[in-house]
Amino acid sequence: MSPRLTPAAALQSLDARSDGAAFAEVFAHGSLSVEIYRPRGRDLQTPHTRDELYMVISGHGEFVDGGQRHSFEPGQVLFVPAGREHRFENFSDDFATWVVFYGPEGGEASTQEHP
DSSP, rough: OOOOHHHHHHHHHTTSSSSOOOOEEEEEEEEEEEEEESSOOOOOOOOOOEEEEEEEEOEEEEEEETTTEEEOOTEEEEEEOOOOOOEEEOOTTTTTEEEEEESSTOOOOOOOOOO
């Protein structure tokens, strides 16, 4: 695996899947996993067992994080702690995002609140 990941190459690996999945892992090292995620129509994900970051590549819409709803756009980074309900809604057809899972099952302990 090349240490250089590009959205175009990651989306090609997603398009190459024959199962029609909305995500594909494109890099892994230790507890780190990098995926490309491009849901179509609806985001059907459920809470994850590890902390995660989303880095929006393209598109816009709304991100539901716990009980809060926020607009998102390209370039934004969104953090979700392990176990929290979250999903993307009302997103444009060109929506795609990097997803980075890291750390231990159950997430890392935090001593500060994130914005």
